[in-house]
Amino acid sequence: MVILSLVNELLCALCWGITIRLILVRHLHSESRAILFNAFAFILMLINLIIILPAFAFLIMNMPAKTFSWLAALVVATLDALSTFNLILFCVYSHYTRMLKCPSTVHAFLVLGAAVRHGQVPPVLATRLDKVVTCWKKHQSAKIIVSGGKVQKEKISEADAMAAYLINQGIPTLKIIRETRARNTWQNLTFTSQLINPHASVVVVTSDFHVLRAKTYAKRLGLQWSFVGSKTPWQYCPLTFIRDYLGLIRDHRWLAGSIFILLLLLEFSLI
Structure with missing residues (x-):
């Protein structure tokens, strides 16, 4: 025994x-x-x-x-x-x-970045962008802020890659704001808060597994923002969920x- x-x-x-x-x-x-x-x-x-x-x-x-x-x-x-x-x-x-709804008034959507590969948006990040496109169609007066700098020796920033993806999805260029300095979630929220009115109604769009941690950081920063989760492709769920849990x-x-x-x-x- x-x-x-x-x-x-x-x-x-x-x-x-x-x-x-x-x-x-x-x-x-x-x-x-x-x-x-x-x-x-x-x-x-x-x-x-x-x-x-x-x-x-x-x-x-x-x-x-x-x-x-x-x-x-x-x-x-x-x-x-x-x-x-x-x-x-x-x-x-x-x-x-994933079932959370946007408030009735939205001034801006914030999409949190993730590592890009050779300038291309990977599947997990693509679901965040697809989610914000769906949400934006109901609040077309809102701006979309894409946040993410250059990481892993990429030639373009996460924000630039995300902006290109959104433009291909039909989002007007003038509706997109790029925040290109952030290298992690804390910086995503901090740097973005410096770009917008502190009283603006902001909806943060990120992967479902990432919402709780991002929401915790926002609370520490005193940001009263709403959060919406995007569905993570099933084949990427195990490691992404366990990573953010840990x-x-x-x-x-x-x-x-x-x-x-x-x-x-x-x-x-x-x-």
Whole structure:
């Protein structure tokens, strides 16, 4: 039983560790490789959900209580269960953001940038732009701000690539404002807020998985903006969702750590 517990803990560490390693590979050179990495991450998380977590439950109920092996299994199982459960909640909320509606009055739409490839808009970013086109058609007096600078040694900025895409979709050039300095979400929001009236009604359009983190940053900056999520292509969902989920944990690591410790203390008090 002790060996089985150690094997299960190792498998748990491998599932999360390999997934995080896949997330850190930011410069994928082909769409097929990106899809392969996402499929692999999905399989790892599925193994964790249907095999590793039930195995932990079985081990904790059948191992001698209060032994070192039992306590180790309880700690790892608690961390794994908490992380997995919150990831599921994060996915549910992210899907909900697709249904959010724009307010009745919109002065500007802000599209948050993402890395472009050889000057071309990748599929995930394209869905954000398609979403803003749909929203803009109902609020054609509004401006569309595209935010994103040059990253990853690209020759043109994310904003320029997004503007070209929107123009091809029939958006008038005069309706597009380019913010070309931002290199991350915090800068997207900060630099854009300097371009517009602070009392303007702004709707931020970004990917569903990205809404919660962007919304958190906006709140920190004191920006009372609305948010709308675009649907992420299914083949890119696993890594993008897990990446932003882990980013939220990193940003709120003290809160996450406190919840984990309190949950452990509660479990120990019930032994």
